[in-house]
Amino acid sequence: MRRALQNIFSIITVTEFIFGNLSNGFIILMNFIDLVNKRKLSSVEQIVMILAISRVSVIWKITASWFHTVHYSVSLVSGTEIRIITFTWIITNHLSLWFATILSILYLLKVATFSRPAFLYLKWRVRKVTLIMLLGNLVLLILNMIDVDIHIEDLIHRLVRNTTWSSEISKLGKFSMQVRLKMTLFSLIPFTLALISCLLLIISLWKHLQKMQLTSNGHRDPRTKAHTNALKIVISFLLLYATYFLTYFISWVSKVHENKLAQMFCFTLGLLYPSSHSFILILGNSKLRQAFLLVLKQMRCGI
Template structure:
């Protein structure tokens, strides 16, 4: 019988995930209808739409996977697609940050001029590339989950601790490093993009001050607007990344209250950032004001 603290964390996790699915479903529906109406979307909105779809699937599979694993820890049917969607989400997040960095930063280096000219036309290919790279996690995840299933079976098979130790060592030495590598690369790109935006804003404000200008020009306002959104996401995304390390190392089990506490922390960042995207994207903010689900999304 679950303890009261475990039940509390479980309820918070499921409500949080359902609310996040509602948010991302709203984002995908609004931008999808806009694409059907105009047959095109601005580049940033295209990335946001793909990100919303991937997060909707991520939250849905997290609910199913955690619920099934709670009742039967040997059932890992959704671990493989969860790893695939999770990696895809990391890459889409990185492309969104890179797109804003390239478009808004005021660097005069020729590479940035070339990127500004090419980035919008390259986004569809980058999204397709993210899909292909994320597909690499399928075989890796299948191997890792098969080893974990063997590990749990060996524990229940007359206490075969030697085999269990070998499988767990393989899990720690192969599966986890490869999984963290596939997620740390897009996370690093995301982090570098934010740092470049901060440096660009600092340099731009210094130039404005040296010219005796005290008013904010459009470039400064664009820097600040994007950094507000990305700075929130830096906190949320970092907490999500660090929480994944704890969850994937298997430190806690589904029957442990701390596992569900970590699940709440892990998905809280995605939920909160989806809310900031809704409020910072003009099309979504306009749709939010004219739709009856306004109170639900903000709640």
């Protein structure tokens, strides 16, 4: 039974890896082509492009961790390798979460129709809001890396002493759990902001949809259909984002109890968000959707 579950998780993980690289790679390619042709991208397009790049890195890192968990039990690394692995994971994961959060806030400010003075103040100053969020994101990333670097220095200082193999493995395991806990705490901020912005956007879209249905022919009206699709996209993003955040706790618990099967499940579940949401972004963006359908049409003609 255990072996069968591992095989199932492995198949799903490989599928998510391929799908995630294709969907994020498509977004990067389309935005790069626009950048070459138009010489500039809108703020939303820039954020989506950076988000896709960071997600490709996250997908590769999660898959590498899955592969290591499946095929290797324990391995020791040098201090430089610890820094490279840890900081790469922190940076890519941080950017992936924060740029998704910034994107959700921008959609809220551009789409929602609240009449509160505070909301209108932010809505009229979208560029300043975006700049502040980017600066705040950078400050939190630096603080996170400084905090983790202190733990790395302490770990390296203890590893250079004459200790046994089991002692070194124990210290690496504790360090890994500390990093996971720190990442969870620092991820609470973007998750909370994304949660609030998505819930507000869902409320706004739902209210607007109810008003439109009273004055239109139900779901047949194009505007009603557009708002219904937008509502589905926002809800899908929220569920995927919450699922990814949940993997932080599952990962920490599985590491504490050294449960290999739970860690594999965590990696499989963690890949669902960066792989699937990028495809949802493609379907939700008219330009990307048209380009995607054109590619599919050309592939069918080629077959």
